[in-house]
Amino acid sequence: MNNTIQAKQTNTLALGKLLKYYKLPIIFILFTLATSYFFMVNVADATSYFVLSARNTELPWILELSTPRYSFFSGISLIVITISAFLLRVRKQNIPIWLTIGYCFILLFGFLVLISADARLQIVSLLSGAIALSAPIIFGALGGIISERVGVVNIAIEGQLLAGAFLSAVIATITGNPYLGLLGAVVAGVFVSLILTLFAIKYIVDQVIVGVVVNVLVIGLTNFLATSVLARNKAGLNDPQRFEAIAIPYLSDIPLIGPILFEQTIIIYAMYFMVIAVYYGLFYTTWGLRLRAVGEHPKAADTVGINVNRTRFLNVLLAGAIAGFGGAFFTLGSVGAFDREMSQGLGFIALAAVIFGKWHPLKATGAALLFGFTSNLHTVIGATGSNFASEFLLMLPYVITIFAVAGLVGKSNSPAAVGKPYV
Structure with missing residues (x-):
């Protein structure tokens, strides 16, 4: 009996390893089969x-493509890549x-x-x-990376985003100055992180539970x-002035790239800077070295001589500020007024981007851009008058996120000491 059970367990483990080894080709096969008909x-x-x-633009640059021809080309190309990936695995080679x-x-x-098909897709707008x-x-995601790299699980990103949206709208409306609204958003994020750090670091409460409670508190x-x-x-407390798009001279004149990257609001330009600053700071400065050391091996x-809990405390506050x-963005860069639960769960998507990006700022940014692209696709396609199913497009960002995290991310090792209090 024991030999039979042991044999079944061995076969199960072998099958699990085989499926894991062929995971990417299997995903390719499933998607290729699902899309080949279309x-x-x-x-x-x-x-x-x-x-x-x-x-x-007075003379738009329009690329005309035969729908059946290029659609068929895409289907054949997917089949070729799928077969190539499967053969590479059969030969025990890595898939590049x-x-x-x-x-x-x-x-x-x-x-x-x-x-x-028979519609004009605005690539620049998309x-x-x-x-x-x-x-x-x-x-x-940048805030989540800093927090988790230093050893504190940050489930409270949703609450930080929502608190920043709320206070930025109120302060920008009262003062009539959207830049002071940005400062208020930073203060709100720090305050939410302060609650997280006090309970997680000082009172050693489970960090995941604290994050969930903080989110519920901020939402309520x-x-x-x-x-x-x-x-x-509304006129006196919730009618802030929105930031207008600023075209950077010369750079905004670059064909295709210019209108996409360099005709944005001050918040987007700050985002460009922040991504580079966090990446450089984490991997090329003493601050980043100490932060990562605390998150990997606090002892x-x-x-x-590094004060572990002080380093965690300050960097979680910094993560909340970011x-x-x-x-x-919700109130000063997009909608123009605060609305209930307007973050719409994007804090949890940011957490997924952290995992998908393997706690790396540039990779997490790429994951976030993927979600933003699929989200905007619904709006742009709707403007073309296409008959494509709008329900599918609304669902697409979340399907892509699940697929990316569960299917493409592979083995993802979090910082060794994340979630572990240090006494």
Whole structure:
């Protein structure tokens, strides 16, 4: 009996290892089978139009593509890449990252060709809007990376974004100065992080539980204040001046890239700077070295004279400031007024971007941009008048996030001491 049970366990482990080894080719097969019908069978005889210049251009640069031809090309290319990935695994070779990127790019290209049949797809609007919608996720992800790299699980990103959105709207409305609203967003994020650090570091409460409680607290408090205070005096408390897009001279004149990257608001330009600053600071400064040491091996860091809990405390506050700043995008860069639960769960998407990006600022930024792109796709496609299912486009960002984290991220090792209090 014992030998039979042991044999079953051995077979189960062997099957698990085999599935794990062939995980990426299996994912390719599933997606290729799911999309082949749409790309290669029953495709309408139409023309897809990609507008590659800004809306205000007098002579737009339009790329015309035969929908059935390029859709079929995408389907064949996906089949070739899938077979190549499977054969590489059979030969016990690694699948290069460029092959995965190429697969995702061709899948996206074929999808865009299909949904833009007999419609004009504004590529500049799609990409510039994607960057804007990614902003709160990127700020939240950067805050999550700093917090977790130093050893504190940050489930409270959602609360930091929402608190930043609320206080930025109120202060910008009262003062009439959106820059003071940005400062208020930073203060709000720091305050939420202060609650997290006090309970997680000083009183050694479970960090995940504290993060969840903080989110519930912020959501409940902002909902109450929005209903009982802001709604009664919208003009005096909830009507902030939004930041206008600023075109950077010369850079904004670069074809295609210029209108996408360099005709944005001050919040987006701050995001560019913050991504570079966090990346450089984490890996090329003494501050980053100490931060990562505390998150990986706090006892060793303590041995060389680093105050572990003080380092954690200050850096979690810094993480909250960055996430709170990102929350100001909702009120000062997008909507123009605070609304209940307007962060819409993007704090949790930011946490997923942290995991997908393997706690690396640049990779997490790429994950956030992916979500922003799929989110903006629904708006841009709706403007073209395409008949493509809007329900699918609304669902797409969350499906992509689950697929990316569960399917593409592979083995992801968090900082060794994250979530572990240090006494």
